[in-house]
Amino acid sequence: MNRQEAVKLENVTKRFGNVVAVNNVSFEVYKGELFSLLGPSGCGKTTTLRIISGLERPDEGRVYIEGTDVxxxxxxxxxxxxxxxxxxxxxxxxxYExxxxxxxxxxxxxxxxxKKVKEVAELLELVDYLNYKGGRLGLSDQQKVAIARCLVVEPKLLLLDEPLTLVDARVRERMRRELKRIQRELGTTMIYVTHDQLEALMLSDRMAVMRNGKIIQIGTPEEIYDNPADMFIATFVGSPAMNFLEGVLEVEEGMLILKTSSYKYVLSKSIESSAVQNLIGTEVVIGFRPEDAEVRHSGEVEGVIKLVEIVEDRKILHIKINEDEVKVLADIFTSFTEGQKVKVWINPLRLHIFEKKNGKKLLKGVVSR
Amino acid sequence: MIRKILAKVVICIVLAVAVVWTITPVMWMISLSFKTYGEWRTPSLIPHNPTLDNYIMLFSPQSITTIFIAYTAVLEPITRPLIRSLIISATATVIAIIIGFFTAYGASRYNSPGSFTLFFTLLTRMLPPAVFVTPIVIYFTTLALIDNIIGLALLYAATTLTYAVWILKGFIDAIPIEWEEAALLEGASPLQAIFKVVIPIVRPGMVVAGLFIFLMSWTELLFALVLTNLNVPLSVQVSKYVTAVGALWGVQAAAALVSSIIPLVIGYLIQRHLITGFTFGLVRG
Structure with missing residues (x-):
């Protein structure tokens, strides 16, 4: 990929009164990239976008577009x-107007x-609507017109502030694909702000996760999903959300064990990684995604199925393990019933270990062969 | 069922009373304007000997040789005050709308000059206008604006400005700032954003505020009476037909009718905008 810089933010800070909306944010977006800013509402992502656009002036820091300080x-x-x-x-x-x-x-x-209007109208399939008054269009077509209006001036950068949030779900998916198609076709650099993690994962080449005005992780969607930097991202990205179990890491008979207040869970039969060794005795939260665990006949820890949910083509089993409840994915054809006793196995390669006191990621995967 | 019918009957009666209440004086005025001198004081709605004398008196008082001859010296043809009033009202309206729009824009987008000051401007409308007569006369004398129609236009623009600001501010408040921001991002200057996006959208509001101000300037009597001498506007002219010598009721009725035609015509011409203007907030929901 062409790694030429399209936008660079350098230590950008913006305050509104006493509220720090954007706090020392730095990142760069490369040319031709679709970059997402993901975060819950009020995290400063829209303000960041408005600073890039020039509608808002930062209190501190610099903004560069294609290398020029703007x-x-x-x-x-x-x-x-x-x-x-x-x-x-x-x-x-x-x-048209x-x-x-x-x-x-x-x-x-x-x-x-x-000529230009017609070209863009064609690209966005708006040719039939050119004579319609703006207010008469449906929301999704309005957004198309807004995108067309932007594209026609051939911007160096196209910023999108939750453009699909108000569009209904069915159309949203189609619009997402269309947006991606246009982005690929024109090679326009886009920065996409959203609070919808699924949207960010689907669309982005790279993405940044924001919280309380700060960027907490930047990476490709795969990196963010597979290797979240802290518990917040781990919870925020991915659906159903990651499971967490709190406890202390211990070693018993050469096995790595998570000791919670009421039970022990064998995480790994052997400890090969020295990184794990350093964590022994610390209070941690282990996290695993529902797809990284399985329900087995023989497993490490027993639980009771509290609820079976069918979501699209799979089942989500809510399993109660003593006081903790975890979600585990299962094939739709499996026959689990509520109240059934099962055993849970967690893939040790895909375990995330977070520090309990600040939620920071300590380690991913405890090695076991 | 009976209740429903009863309710309808009551509504009809109330409406009928309201209609009679409003229409009767207008009917009386029309009737009076076609009556002969001898008939002015007779209480009949239909003139027995319809005449255009009153209108002739109105438009060319010099050509009259009848009973009115005693008055013609003091009266000028109504066309002159009519034109003066048109100039005064139109000028006042244009000035008030232009300044009012930009003030309203500043108030809406930048909270300038602050909500207190903005509210304070309404104060001039809360006191009886007579309070201002003396200072205004002194100002106008100093500025040599007495008996000057431009002076009156400026005064009307100044006194109605606060309405323009408040009406237009409501309209501008209803326009999402995103429309202007989008225009800026697409390369428009702030002024272009105002002229190509904001003004076309608030146009119905300008029409409503404009008509309002036009009517207020058109009908204003107190200041016009005090500040003019020979160059009288229409409102003063209408009052002139009741003189020390005697009252020309029929001529005054004709003058009043002529005076109400202009606002009617304007209202008719802009009715499309008026409806949008009055329902602006509602449509957007």
Missing amino acids: TELPARERRVCLVFQEYAVFPHMNV NIEFGLKVKMLPRAERD
Whole structure:
């Protein structure tokens, strides 16, 4: 991939009164990349986006677009476009005039405007709607018009602020695919803000997870999913969410054991990694994803199935192990019933060990052969 | 069932009373304007000998040789005050709407000049206008604006400005800032964003506020009476037909009718905008 920098943020901080909305954020996005900012609402992701667009000025730090410092540049000179969550389309203009707007204020000749508008309309399949008034369109078509309006001015950067949140679920999925297609076709650099982890995982080339104004992890969707930096990300990304068991790591008869307040769980038959050894005696939280555990006839720890949920093509078993409850995925054809006693096996290679006091990741996978 | 019918009957009666209450004076005015001098004081709605004398008196008082001859010296043709009033009201409306829009925009988007000051501007409308007469006369004398229609236009613009600001602020508040931001990001300057996005959307609001201000300027009597001498606007002219010598009721009725036609015509021409203006907040839900 072409690793030319499209945007770089350097120690950007933005305060609103006493609230620090964006706290010392630095990251870069490469050309042609679809980069997501993921986080719960109020985490500063929209503010970060608005700082990149120039609608908001950072209190500290610098913003670079294609290597040029644009921190002091007003929004309209940055050649950056933003698609908002709602109110995307000018209601007093029809679709054609909406798309034409950016070209008209730049006073491009009429023929050129017409050509560009039609090209973009074709790309976004809006040709049939060109005469519709902006306010008459459905939300998903409005967002398409908003995207078209941005694309027609050929921005260096396309920013999207939760553009699909208000679109209904069925259409949302189609729009996501379409967005990805357009991004691939045009090679536009996009920064996509969302609170929907699934959306971020599906769309992004790389993504950043934000919380309380800070970026806590940057990586590819696989990295974020497989190797979350802390318990927050582990909970936030992935559905159903990761299971957690609290306890102390101990060694008994050469086996690595998680000792909770009421039971012991053998994590691994042998301890080969010295990294694990260093953790012995510490209070930890172990985490594992529902797909990284199995229900077996013979396993390490016993539990009772409390609930069987069918979600799409699989079953989610809610299993109570003493006081803890964990979710384990099972094939849809399996016949588990509520109240059944089962044994749970967790894949030791895919265990995440977090420090109890601050939730930071200590280790992934305890080796066992 | 009976209750429903009863309710309908009551509503009809109330509406009928309201209609009669509003329409009767207008009917009386129309009738009076076509009556001859001798008939002015007779209580009949239909004129017995319909005449256009009153209107002739209105438009060319010099050509009258009848009973009205005693008055013609003091009266000028109504076309002149009519044109003056049009100039005054239109100028006041345009000034108030332009300044009002930008003030409202600042108030809505930048909270300038602050909500207290903005509220304070309404204070001028809370006191009886007579309170301001003396200071205004002194100002106008100092500025040599007495008997000057532009002076009146400025005064009306100033006194109605606060309405323009408050009405337009409501409209601008209802426009999501995202529309302007989108325009900025697509390369528009802040002024272009205002002229191409905000103004077209608030246009119905401008029409409503404009009509309101136009009507207030059109009908204003107190200041017009005090501040003009020869260059009187229509409202003053209408009052002039009741003189020390005697009252020309029929001519005054005709003048009042002419005076109400202009606002009616304007209202008719802009009715499409008026409906959008009055229902602006509702449509967006």
